[in-house]
Amino acid sequence: MKVIGLLSGTSVDGIDAALVNITGCGLETQVNLLCFETYPFPEGIKERILELSSPEAGRVDQICHLNFYLGELFAQAALRIMERGGYRPEEIDLIGSHGQTIHHLPEPRYEPALPPQTGFLTVKSTLQIGEPSIIAERTGCTVVADFRPRDIAAGGEGAPLAPYAHYLLFRDKVKARVVNNIGGISNVTFIPAHAEPNQLIAFDTGPGNLIIDGLTNQLTQGKLSFDLDGQMAAGGQVHPDLLKWLMAHPYLKKSPPKTTGREEFGGEFLQRLLKKANEAGISPQDLLATATAFTAESIADSYRRFLLADRRQSLTEEGSLELILCGGGAKNKTLITMLQKAFRSESISIKTVEDYGYSSDALEAILFALLARATFLGIPSNVPPATGARYPVILGKILPGRNWKSLGYVS
Numbered sequence: 209m210k211v212i213g214l215l216s217g218t219s220v221d222g223i224d225a226a227l228v229n230i231t232g233c234g235l236e237t238q239v240n241l242l243c244f245e246t247y248p249f250p251e252g253i254k255e256r257i258l259e260l261s262s263p264e265a266g267r268v269d270q271i272c273h274l275n276f277y278l279g280e281l282f283a284q285a286a287l288r289i290m291e292r293g294g295y296r297p298e299e300i301d302l303i304g305s306h307g308q309t310i311h312h313l314p315e316p317r318y319e320p321a322l323p324p325q326t327g328f329l330t331v332k333s334t335l336q337i338g339e340p341s342i343i344a345e346r347t348g349c350t351v352v353a354d355f356r357p358r359d360i361a362a363g364g365e366g367a368p369l370a371p372y373a374h375y376l377l378f379r380d381k382v383k384a385r386v387v388n389n390i391g392g393i394s395n396v397t398f399i400p401a402h403a404e405p406n407q408l409i410a411f412d413t414g415p416g417n418l419i420i421d422g423l424t425n426q427l428t429q430g431k432l433s434f435d436l437d438g439q440m441a442a443g444g445q446v447h448p449d450l451l452k453w454l455m456a457h458p459y460l461k462k463s464p465p466k467t468t469g470r471e472e473f474g475g476e477f478l479q480r481l482l483k484k485a486n487e488a489g490i491s492p493q494d495l496l497a498t499a500t501a502f503t504a505e506s507i508a509d510s511y512r513r514f515l516l517a518d519r520r521q522s523l524t525e526e527g528s529l530e531l532i533l534c535g536g537g538a539k540n541k542t543l544i545t546m547l548q549k550a551f552r553s554e555s556i557s558i559k560t561v562e563d564y565g566y567s568s569d570a571l572e573a574i575l576f577a578l579l580a581r582a583t584f585l586g587i588p589s590n591v592p593p594a595t596g597a598r599y600p601v602i603l604g605k606i607l608p609g610r611n612w613k614s615l616g617y618v619s
C-alpha cells in the first residue's frame with residue numbers, strides 16, 4: 209500500500225509528511241520511505257495554535273475556524289508530498305493524519321451520570337484539530353484520522369501511540385531496546401528482547417524540546433525558535449539548585465502509564481521557571497544549559513525508575529540495552545552529550561534511528577501511515593500497557609475518499 213502519514217507535533221514546527229510503501233503484516237511489516245518533508249507553517253500560525261492551546265486564551269470561534277484552516281494546510285502538505293514523490297492522488301491508497309493536538313487531559317475528571325442514574329462518570333479527553341474531511345475532499349483519498357479518542361474510550365490515555373511502530377520496526381530477537389523520541393515531549397518505548405506487544409513499557413518521560421524551545425524564543429526576543437545544535441546551552445553552566453527544583457516536578461515520580469504535554473510543561477511552567485531564574489540572577493545561557501540538563505536528567509531518571517530498576521538482571525542476561533534516539537532533540541548536541549554523561553555508569557549504547565536505516569525526522573509521520581493502514585485492515589494498534597487501555601482497539605475514524613471503491617468497497 210502507498211500511504212501518506214501527516215502530523216504536527218507538540219513543537220508546532222510544521223507539518224511532517226511521509227509517503228511510504230508498506231508491505232507485509234505484523235513483525236514481517238516492511239516500510240519503505242519514498243519521500244519525506246516538513247512543511248513549515250505560514251508566519252504567525254504557530255503563535256495562533258499556541259494561543260488556542262491555552263485554557264485562558266483559546267476561543268471557541270477560533271478553534272472552530274482553525275480546525276478547518278489546518279485541514280486545508282494538511283491537505284496541501286499531502287498533495288505536495290505526492291507531487292514530490294511523483295505520485296498522483298489516484299495512486300495513493302490511504303492518508304493517515306494525526307492533526308495538531310491543542311489540548312490533552314489524560315487525568316480523569318468525574319462528572320454526574322445521566323439522571324435518574326446516580327454516581328459519576330470518569331471522563332478523560334484529548335483534542336486534535338486539522339479537519340480530515342478537508343483532506344479527503346482536496347485529495348480524493350481515503351483518510352484515517354483522529355487516532356487518539358478510541359484508545360481513551362477503551363480506558364487509555366490516548367497516548368503514546370508510537371509503540372505500535374517502534375515494536376514493528378525495532379523489536380529484536382536477542383537485544384533489548386529503548387526507542388526514545390525527543391520531540392516537544394520525550395516519549396520512550398522499552399522493547400525487551402523477543403517481546404510480545406503486552407511486554408512493552410512506554411510513556412512520556414517529560415519535556416523534550418518544549419522548555420528549551422520556549423526559553424530560546426523568550427531569551428532571543430523571538431528571533432530564534434530553538435537552540436540550534438544546542439550551541440547556546442553549550443556556552444552555559446548548569447545551575448545545580450535550579451536543576452534540583454526542576455527535577456522535583458511531580459510528573460517525574462508518577463508511575464507509567466503516563467503522558468504529558470503543554471498543559472504541564474508549556475507556557476505557564478515557562479513563566480514560573482523564568483521568574484525563578486530571574487530571582488536567582490541566572491544568565492540566559494546558564495538557564496538554557498539547565499533546561500537542557502533537565503531534559504537529559506529527567507530522561508535518565510525515568511529509565512532508572514521505570515525501566516532499569518526491576519529489569520537490570522534480565523538486561524545483563526540479554527546483553528546491554530540499546531538506546532535508539534529519534535525526533536528533533538536527537539540533533540541537539542549538548543543534550544546528547546548530557547545524556548551520554550547521565551548514562552555513563554549504565555551498560556547502554558546510544559544510537560539513532562539512522563543507524564537502523566530509518567530517518568529520525570520521518571519516523572513519527574511514518575507511524576501515522578502505519579496506524580492508518582492498521583485501521584484500514586482492521587488491526588488494533590494501541591498498545592494497552594503503554595496507554596493504560598483495558599484492551600486493544602482499532603484506532604481512528606475513516607473518511608471514504610473517491611478511491612473507496614478501488615480499495616475494495618462496492619457501493
Ligand SMILES: Nc1ncnc2c1ncn2[C@@H]1O[C@H](COP(=O)(O)OP(=O)(O)O)[C@@H](O)[C@H]1O
Pocket residue numbers: 216217218219220221390391392393417420421433434435436437438534535536537539540541572
Ligand atoms: N539542529 C537542531 N538542533 C537542536 N534542536 C533541534 C535541531 N533540529 C530540531 N531540533 C528540535 O526539535 C524540535 C522539533 O522536533 P520534532 O521531533 O519535530 O518534535 P514534535 O514532534 O514535537 O514536532 C524543534 O522544535 C527543536 O527544538
Ligand SMILES: [Mg+2]
Pocket residue numbers: 216217218219220221222224
Ligand atoms: Mg515536529
